[in-house]
Amino acid sequence: MRWAWAFVLSFGFWLLLTWPPGWQELSVGLVAAVVATTFFGRMLRLKTVRRLFDPRRYFWAICYVLVLIYRIFVANLDVAYRVLHPEMPIKPGIVKVKTVLQNEVAKTVLANSITLTPGTLSVDITDDGYLYVHWINVRAMQEEEASSYIVGRFESLLRRIFE
Amino acid sequence: MSExxxxxxxxxxxxxxxxxxxxxxxxxxxxxxxxAATKTVTLGTCLILTGVAVASGTVTIQIKAMLALALVLIASPTAAHALARGAYSLGVKLWEKSVVDRYGEDLGKEGEDEAA
Incomplete structure (x- = not known):
């Protein structure tokens, strides 16, 4: 079942990418989907597939994407300001923050979102839920304070989507 | 008009x-x-792809542009994360005026534990 789903998802993705389909696209896609399924199919969990059909999660996912787009714009204006300012106002450092998220996919999305938000870049994550984050303008060195600055605004939305 | x-x-x-x-x-x-590179390139590329989708007016091209956009949005921060971690584990130092390095402190602690 898992393998069938992995095949359907990867082949469907290929079809969207190469639309309209001809025999060349279909045959190459078939091979590519089989290869992808063979190597990565075991990573797919049926629980994840079932979540694809839960409309509430889509609602929160759309909210999340909107928040993320806003933050990406702010992040870019922030970079523009720091880079174009003659004195380059930066105060960089690596801080440690804690996340309450348990789900692996949620943690991955959180780390990626941190990288796209103003001034922060994920460097490493530990098994017990700590993230090391490079911060271009350190405002709080303590764990709790830094956590609320960096992960606070994403956690509640991500938990609704993934957990 | 959309062009x-x-x-x-x-x-x-x-x-x-x-x-x-x-x-x-x-x-x-x-x-x-x-x-700087990750944030601007992500938004820059996403805007270029959105622009292509808006200007082209062909549904297949629009779908492809949106798929590419989603992939960039996932891949770009992941690559940055891998590069940062790789650089740190190879011993690339932070800028000398950096104010704090909790990562280095914690890694150092683990090293001491192993030594003890």
Whole structure:
């Protein structure tokens, strides 16, 4: 079942990418989907597939994407300001923050979102839920304070989507 | 009508990419440079792809542009994360005026534990 789903998802993705389909696209896609399924199919969990059909999660996912787009714009204006300012106002450092998220996919999305938000870049994550984050303008060195600055605004939305 | 909008979007996207390049040259160390490069290139590329989708007016091209956009949005921060971690584990130092390095402190602690 898992393998069938992995095949359907990867082949469907290929079809969207190469639309309209001809025999060349279909045959190459078939091979590519089989290869992808063979190597990565075991990573797919049926629980994840079932979540694809839960409309509430889509609602929160759309909210999340909107928040993320806003933050990406702010992040870019922030970079523009720091880079174009003659004195380059930066105060960089690596801080440690804690996340309450348990789900692996949620943690991955959180780390990626941190990288796209103003001034922060994920460097490493530990098994017990700590993230090391490079911060271009350190405002709080303590764990709790830094956590609320960096992960606070994403956690509640991500938990609704993934957990 | 949609073509000027698309071209404007592409132009803004290129502008952000340019800012990223300036950041890449001006900022002091690997980690700060990655910060500038990741954020601007992600938004820049996304804007260019959105511009292509708006300007083209063909549904298949629009779907492809949106898929590419989603992939960039996932892959770009992941690559930055891998580069930052790789750089740190190979011993690339932070800029000397950096104010704090909890990562180095914690890694150092583990090293001491192993030594003991």
């Amino acid at each position: 000027p909008i698309g071209i404007t979007l592409i132009f803004i996207g290129v502008l952000f990419d340019l800012l990223g390049c300036i950041g890449l040259i001006r900022l002091p160390d690997v980690y700060n440079r990655l910060q």
